[in-house]
Amino acid sequence: MTLDQKYPLHFTNSLSGKKEKFEPIHPGFVGMYVCGPTVYNFVHLGNTRTFLTFDTVSRYFRFLGYKVRYVRNITDVGHLVNDADEGEDKIAKKARMEQLEPMEVVKQYTEDFHSVMRVFNILPPSIEPSATGHIIEQINITNKLIELGLAYEVNGSVYFDVKKYNQQNNNSYGILSGRNIDELMESGRELDSQSEKRDKRDFALWKKALPAHIMRWPSPWGDGFPGWHIECTVMSTKYLGETFDIHGGGLDLKFPHHECEIAQATGANGKSPVNYWIHSNMLTVNGQKMSKSLGNSFLPSELFTGNHPLLEKGYTPMTVRFFMLQSHYSSTLDFSNEALNAAEKGYKKLSAALTIIKQADPTGTGAPDAELSSGLHHLAEQCYQNMSDDFNTAKTLAVLFEMASRINDIKSGNLVVSRIDKETFDFFKKTYVGFMEDVLGLREETSHNHELLDGTIQVLIELRKKAKTDKNFALSDKIRDDLKAIGVQLKDNKDGSIDYTVE
């Protein structure tokens, strides 16, 4: 029995709003597309949460034995500033402000994005396509939609005919976001230069470029650039097929972006593009969504250094990762210094247990205790059960904390390893290490633990041992206190050995 059969995965499908059993199109394989960043600025912490969510999702699929193709795009054309744009997109605007070539901007912020992903231990996707690399495909699908009568050209721009699509598809526009097309008409706002559209609910597939616009490509309708939604439709279906398993993204993309993707793809290919939609919720600050425009966002670098008015101190990447994993991806998560401090301590506890269990060995004498063994086996199994239940990282962490207590029992001698049968011990160890490192992506933060530093501290530890043996407690305390003052905490173990941690 394979792991995915033993612990069948269920998760909430945004399309139905219900928790569903995951049934892949091709058994053993998962195709997943996630909307990536728009690279016209530094990614802030809120953006990071979404990528962390889907990193964990893809990690767990792989852990269960699935072969995953994870596609996450780079939006380097830039979303329109607004629907009434003057033929200028965000990247072009930024480029002019900074006197740079658009591709220079894109390059800079893509590099930043990648480095942020790396420090958070977010694994790279299988394919990372860019919008500018798929202009031809975007033109082709736009052409196809025109031929099908679902799009129309006006003055060098092409728009998707939402009303017509809706009539042809059982009024399904709004199927994802629960929106009603008639209500959209009432609430939609009127914009001056929107007069080109036949209906204000229509959205752009291709926009004509004005002379000032510096990102432009030739097309059957003249020089221009693609609309926002079409890139994701093109790149997802190109690499995953016309219907694929999972599409993810931030909740704020549900409407209109994802709704438009469904309409375009369904219109062009005659079939629904995605079986399961997953939306991750927002990171909030004082209850409000973190966003650049609200001025309550901060950059990962500011978080690490603590160099920000909202931050009391700096926090390590793994502390932040742990902090985010403590809540469910579908809930909002509120940022606060208190919560980060709590996370820092909690994470250190798990990390310390990780170091211990990795070195633990099931040696020793004594008969295995069946009841004890089955209790530990059951505990470890809960990691699988919790992750298979809508990727519940919070519940999984709760189990890992209990496992960490047992690991500490082993270290302190409260729990004799030989009382655990070999099979259970191996499963327990494999589960703890596997869920920490492979599934949750939490690694030991030992960057301070350089060889030189370690060697130096070992010398001091030996001196202190000698002082203790000589009952020279004044000296042994001075060594410990002085080390603590510079951030090195010594810990005396029962067996006389001495460990240390670096703050």
Place this chain on the structure above:
RNA sequence: GGUUCCGUGGCCGAGUGGCUAGGCUGAGCUCUGCAAAAGCUCCUACAGCGGUUCGAAUCCGCUCGGAACCUCCA
């Protein structure tokens, strides 16, 4: 205005009809030369008001409060 979601103990945060969430903080105990770490114990909540039910934090209704989307946004 429309659509949707949320309101859990000192703080963060899981949980959807009966069974201990967990972390952090605080108090105590054990271990220890003293610490630190660790283990154990305690502090037992579900916005308010009604209703359904043998039984509700969990379902229904109303009230109050907060948020997201409807415009670029992870």
